[in-house]
Amino acid sequence: MAKTSEPGAEAWVPETSEIEVLAHAANGCRGCELYRDSTQAVFSAGPSDARLMLVGEQPGDREDIEGKPFVGPAGKLLAEALDAAGIPHDQAYVTNAVKHFRFEERGKRRIHKNPGVTHINACHPWLEAELAIVKPEVVVALGGTAGRAVLGRTVKVTTERGHALEGGPDGATVFLTTHPSAVLRLRGEPEFDEAFDGLVRDLARAVAALT
Numbered sequence: 001m002a003k004t005s006e007p008g009a010e011a012w013v014p015e016t017s018e019i020e021v022l023a024h025a026a027n028g029c030r031g032c033e034l035y036r037d038s039t040q041a042v043f044s045a046g047p048s049d050a051r052l053m054l055v056g057e058q059p060g061d062r063e064d065i066e067g068k069p070f071v072g073p074a075g076k077l078l079a080e081a082l083d084a085a086g087i088p089h090d091q092a093y094v095t096n097a098v099k100h101f102r103f104e105e106r107g108k109r110r111i112h113k114n115p116g117v118t119h120i121n122a123c124h125p126w127l128e129a130e131l132a133i134v135k136p137e138v139v140v141a142l143g144g145t146a147g148r149a150v151l152g153r154t155v156k157v158t159t160e161r162g163h164a165l166e167g168g169p170d171g172a173t174v175f176l177t178t179h180p181s182a183v184l185r186l187r188g189e190p191e192f193d194e195a196f197d198g199l200v201r202d203l204a205r206a207v208a209a210l211t
């Protein structure tokens with residue numbers, strides 16, 4: 001788990017055994033500057049006693065507006081992939097490494113900007129608190145940012161995807177796979193089917209690791 005001595009979310013994370021309390025408190029977080037330009041904190045979705053936890057990167061434009069994770073196009077693709085992997089998508093607990101939307105303004109549009117390591121570290125206490133409540137058996141990190149948040153190190157998706165990884169949170173088996181947005185970008189291209197199947201295959205392996 002990534003630990004940091006820099007200022008971060010720690011001071012805003014309440015002691016609680018309820019996800020709803022965390023979710024509410026995250027709106028008051030000033031652990032990094034991302035709260036300033038975004039609409040609201042986007043916390044998690046799914047049952048707090050789920051055995052499978054999925055960690056994404058950060059909310060996108062739609063999620064920032066609606067206040068819920070994975071409600072945009074990437075979320076739809078992820079739900080399809082989970083269902084194809086043999087687990088109803090609403091049985092997984094879904095969250096993000098970073099809870100506020102980072103973007104750049106281009107005219108009227110808000111363009112997604114990758115969160116930096118400082119944002120991932122600052123936001124990490126929220127993820128730790130979620131892990132302590134949900135106590136998932138299996139954690140799937142979706143992409144490199146999530147991989148860093150979950151494992152506390154740089155990850156390489158191409159070589160580390162699809163098998164159980166060491167060094168995850170207590171008691172959890174960690175899997176890494178591609179981010180659904182990366183698959184979505186290939187829609188309409190010849191590579192799309194292979195990328196989607198790869199995501200489903202990795203998710204199916206994670207599902208198979210549930211006892």
Ligand code: URA
Nearest residue numbers: 056057058059069070
């Ligand atoms: N991408 C993510 O990583 N998380 C979301 O909630 C939406 C898109």
Ligand code: SF4
Nearest residue numbers: 029031032100122123
């Ligand atoms: Fe706090 Fe995370 Fe939002 Fe930064 S991104 S203000 S650390 S909740």
